[in-house]
Amino acid sequence: MKRLSGSDQIFLSLETRDWHQHIAGMTVLKPGDGEPLTFDKAVERLEERLDLAPKFRWRLKHVPFGLDRPGWIEDDRFDIRRHVRRVGVPQPGGREEVAGLLGQIMSTQLNRKIPLWEFWYIDGLDNGRVAFVLKFHHALLDGMAGASLATVISDLSPDAESPPVPDDIETAGPTPTDQELILRSIIPNARTPFRIARYIGEAANRGLAMLDYQRKSENPPKMIGVPKTPWNDKIGPRRNVAFASVSLDDAKAIRAEHGVKINDVVLALVASAFRDYLLERDALPDESLVVGVPVSTRAKDDKALDNKIANMSVTLPTEVEDPVERLVKIHANSQSSKEMTEAMRARSIQSLGETAPPLMLNLAVSALHRTGAVAAIPTAMNAVVSNVPGPPFPLYFAGSEVTGMFPGSVIMEGMGLNVTVLSYIDRIDIGLSADPELVPDLWEMADLLPKAMNDLMVGSGLGDATPVTDAFGY
Secondary structure, three states, X not given: OEEOOHHHHHHHHHOOOOOOOEEEEEEEEEOOOOOOOOHHHHHHHHHHHHHHOHHHHEEEEOOHHHOOOOEEEEOOOOOHHHOEEEEEOOOOOOHHHHHHHHHHHHOOXXXXXXXXXXXXXXXXXXXXXXXXXXXXXXXXXXHHHHHHHHHHHOEOOOOOOOOOOOOOOOOOOOOOOHHHHHHHHHHHHHOHHHHHHHHHHHHHHHHHHHHHHHHHOOOOOOOOOOOOOOOOOOOOOOOEEEEEEEEHHHHHHHHHHHOOOHHHHHHHHHHHHHHHHHHHOOOOOXXXXXXXXXXXXXXXXXXXXXXXXXXXXXXXXXXXXXXXXXXXXHHHHHHHHHHHHHHHHOOOOOOHHHHOOHHHHHHHHHHHHHHOHHHHOOOOOOEEEEEEOOOOOOOEEOOEEEEEEEEEOOOEOOXXXXXXXXXXXXXXXXXXXXXXXXXXXXXXXXXXXXXXXXXXXXXXXXXXXXXXXXXXXX
């Protein structure tokens, strides 16, 4: 069987009743002039493409007693009907009703006894549109791989034929017995104390590298004393979602004008939205906010559907009023964070998921939550902001045009807000995910993002922001 990596195992171990570890992407579709897109047609097209994503036919095989990391095995009872759902959106079927439905889908965990994904077909959208939601566990693949998967199940033209299935389809291999798995775990478990000792040493080396960079850098990333916001609190199982879209061409124009990165522009939009949202509630901290930014470690030619990500912390100068000045500072902070991340990654460290067996990790996570100790851990970041490059060309699904792709992602204990952006052709679609108890008015924050883009464009002398075609047809 295909053994899970240490990173994949971490996503399984961290999952609790309140802390879901799945990702979702909602694709909005505009049916063509021909045959309408029905539920049966959508499922038929999805099933045709599963051979191009064989991992979606694999399920977890746990090692007895959690003695070693589980693996992926072929699901010999695979039935696509166990993974597909059909649901109608409440009327009038606009973006807020669709987002409310996605929030409900995000609020329930996946069934670990079958392959870890679901496909939701949503009809009843206004303007004759339909949508589907692809929801999958983070242990199965990361956001970058998820975006790649979107191109696998889609077409480049409305009348495209299904691509041929390659002869060398990856398989999970033969399924071992429980007895074999127990025997295989004996030697790795005997080495656990040595792996833990090595992990402590490697972690200490990384810590020294971080301190050394902090000491030498003129602009070190903020690592301690992160201020609290209303969403930095204990999370529950419910999720709410909101959307926004801005022009990718505008982001490129700002990048060229100021010599920054597209990701810096994204962070500047988020910083502006956070600042305005908190100012309206008299809750803006005096100090800068800090966000976690996932960084892909995937090689350019790596098409594997798995997790290959690292994380860096970036300081957002939300106390700065001028949007252009804020952008310039974010660029400097991002460069400093990237340099420190690279300095730390130069000191190799084994994943914690490879160091300790699942039994030990699961007991530790359970104890942290049961005792309330997890809530006492100091806030390390205020939110996660993830930027996923999507396809720069139009996509079609079963003859229907893809008009927008909106992500939903993971929030963490003590950090009940996630902002994930996905570029598609000439647009940037933004999905905000939160705990509704902590951010009940998430749409107000989402609507501040296009305003932030306009403020940056005007402040940069580039004119007003470019209107973006509404994915829902308004």
